[in-house]
Amino acid sequence: MAYKNIIVEKKEGVGIIKINRPKVLNALDKETIRELLNAVADLEDDKKIKAAILTGEGKAFIAGADIKQMKDMTPLEAKGFAELGHSLPVKIEESRLPFIAAVNGYALGGGCEVMMACDICIASKNAKIGQPEINLGINPGFGGTQRLPRIVGLMKAKELLLTGRNMDAQEAFDIGLVNKIVDDDKLMEEVESLAKNISSKSAVQISFIKALVNKGSHIDLTSACSLEILYFSTSFSTHDQKEGMSAFLDKRKPCFKDE
Numbered sequence: 001m002a003y004k005n006i007i008v009e010k011k012e013g014v015g016i017i018k019i020n021r022p023k024v025l026n027a028l029d030k031e032t033i034r035e036l037l038n039a040v041a042d043l044e045d046d047k048k049i050k051a052a053i054l055t056g057e058g059k060a061f062i063a064g065a066d067i068k069q070m071k072d073m074t075p076l077e078a079k080g081f082a083e084l085g086h087s088l089p090v091k092i093e094e095s096r097l098p099f100i101a102a103v104n105g106y107a108l109g110g111g112c113e114v115m116m117a118c119d120i121c122i123a124s125k126n127a128k129i130g131q132p133e134i135n136l137g138i139n140p141g142f143g144g145t146q147r148l149p150r151i152v153g154l155m156k157a158k159e160l161l162l163t164g165r166n167m168d169a170q171e172a173f174d175i176g177l178v179n180k181i182v183d184d185d186k187l188m189e190e191v192e193s194l195a196k197n198i199s200s201k202s203a204v205q206i207s208f209i210k211a212l213v214n215k216g217s218h219i220d221l222t223s224a225c226s227l228e229i230l231y232f233s234t235s236f237s238t239h240d241q242k243e244g245m246s247a248f249l250d251k252r253k254p255c256f257k258d259e
């Protein structure tokens with residue numbers, strides 16, 4: 001599929017989506033959000049792809065929703081825009097693919113919101129992360145008021161949301177919003193190596209584990225544990241369970257077939 005605002009690359013089982021509007025720091029307008037939704041769907045349809053990376057061209061990951069496009073929206077148009085925006089984090093969370101955010105610079109507002117939907121976040125040293133919407137006279141509109149407290153806790157989230165201040169990579173790491181900080185010029189190397197490591201596992205288990213953690217975090221513990229038991233028992237109907245356990249006992253590397 002041809003895209004205008006993003007670049008999609010497929011490399012050794014890993015899909016790489018790069019937002020490519022560097023002149024506006026990869027701000028998310030409607031067209032870019034729609035392209036991203038299509039790109040995620042396209043990667044999911046490709047059975048050879050087992051992990052995905054999301055990153056940005058230039059000095060930003062995503063500097064937020066497109067302020068120029070939003071400025072004159074009516075409340076009804078803003079509702080439609082927020083609904084479209086919300087569908088992107090949901091699409092990423094519900095994807096069978098693990099998404100790694102390679103946070104190469106600014107991840108602000110909608111950028112932080114999309115980053116938080118990813119499964120693992122690796123930030124370069126120069127990353128700046130935050131929810132500055134309050135400074136524009138709006139509240140976050142792509143899930144920031146909901147996902148941020150679930151990740152960093154209520155108090156910290158409210159401080160960040162109410163001040164609208166940006167954090168550096170170290171602070172984001174300290175509060176558990178990013179998994180690791182790496183040198184700017186090592187970011188893609190590090191993230192691609194992590195994605196390749198994950199994609200060497202069984203695609204069935206990649207999708208099961210992601211779904212269990214994501215779904216389980218929204219329901220009560222008893223129901224979530226029941227879901228885990230169900231997925232665990234289902235695992236025993238797969239080739240990859242038989243192969244994984246046989247390989248362990250034979251003292252050899254498993255050869256997963258993703259089935």
Ligand code: CAA
Pocket residue numbers: 023024025027028063064065066067068085106108109110111113132133136139140141142144
């Ligand atoms: N939307 C539209 N354009 C944006 C943008 C955004 N979110 N962020 C940056 N740009 C544009 C700038 O307008 C500028 O364009 P021009 O060259 O035409 O003037 C260009 O990108 C470069 O930006 P700056 O000159 O401002 O670059 P800087 O290095 O001086 O500052 C920055 C970088 C601190 C990230 C600053 O650009 C900034 O504060 N951007 C806005 C961040 C923000 O408020 N994000 C939240 C948006 S609202 C939102 O996301 C709502 C939601 O939850 C859905």
